Amino acid sequence: MDITTVELDPAILRIAKKWYALDEDYRHRVIIDDGLNYVKCAAESVVHLDICTTDPDAKSLCPIDIFFTEEAVRVLSKLISERGILNSKTGNRYFTWHASKLLARFFYISTDFALERKISRFFTSSFSLFFRIT
Incomplete structure (x- = not known):
């Protein structure tokens, strides 16, 4: 497995490491x-969006609104192969x-919720190897 995490704020990376x-x-x-x-510059076969904000004015805290504009979705659709997966969760x-x-x-x-749960478990177990999620 090859995971790339993109973080806007270097302070978050320092906190995650410490x-x-x-x-x-x-x-x-x-x-x-x-x-x-x-994502405009990347070429990935699987994209897992775990994009959150603490902006109180945002319509949705996860994922950030800008990732669900027509432009962003068009870019994502070009990046992901036919067999690729775009996994995103929204709470609102x-x-x-x-x-x-x-x-x-x-x-x-x-809309296969059993599949959704399997994908969610896969990502949670995969990330737990790196982030020690319990």
Whole structure:
């Protein structure tokens, strides 16, 4: 597994290393950059969006609104191969509905909740290897 994490704020990386024992190695690297800028330049087969903000004015805290603009979704659709996966969770029902309408224009949308749970468990177990999630 090869994981690239993109973080906008270098302070978050310092905190993750100091307080959460985050280690970077050949399987996991952290890039300090704007996430949307990174995906515009990247070429990945699997993209897992865990994009959050602490901006109190944002419509949705996770994921950040800018990642669900038509431009961003078009870029993501070009990056992900036919067999690739875009996995994103939203906590706000309205935002989930809005995002699913936009994503359906570019991706096959699965409403298979059993599959969703399996994918979620896969990412949680994969990230736990790197972040020691309990």
